[in-house]
Amino acid sequence: EAQVTQNPRYLITVTGKKLTVTCSQNMNHEYMSWYRQDPGLGLRQIYYSMNVEVTDKGDVPEGYKVSRKEKRNFPLILESPSPNQTSLYFCASSLPGVGTDTQYFGPGTRLTVL
């Protein structure tokens, strides 16, 4: 089954404790992105990647790191989480084309930083 997976789905942590949220897709998609979703603010892009070893900042990259060592994986790293990073996080992937550019989202990771 074609899908984007994220782990963990739920995480409660404390300020300053490094964490990684994993994202994996099995569709051989070139593009992958991370978003955060907050009430009233919609979805905001954190980082995106257009290929292996090619990453770029989205609209809200501060406090986050990413890496793209393999095509299928795109982990999100919070080196020193703070309470303002409490949010719902979505990973997504897509394969660019001439027609519809369908972006598939993962199930989301709800992060709480105390």
Place this chain on the structure above:
Amino acid sequence: GENVEQHPSTLSVQEGDSAVIKCTYSDSASNYFPWYKQELGKRPQLIIDIRSNVGEKKDQRIAVTLNKTAKHFSLHITETQPEDSAVYFCAASISGTASKLTFGTGTRLQVTL
């Protein structure tokens, strides 16, 4: 950078009526405009998209129109059904793809019986 404004933030319609959600964007270089639907507790899903070389696109009961001169695009849902109730997000991209997207803040659509 790009800025996308979306209106209204909430919309309530009766079953069978039409619903229209409007978005404006700031960067005239934007050339790809997708719409996503997010049901409660679920992930966003693409429902329709349009590129800047097209003025209108339709898929069954949903359609999107684009006015490049005015820098706005709209989602039209006809013959609304209860299962259309969800939050809808518009987005814009200057890359022509879904790689770098700026989203609107969402419209909560409620279809009442």
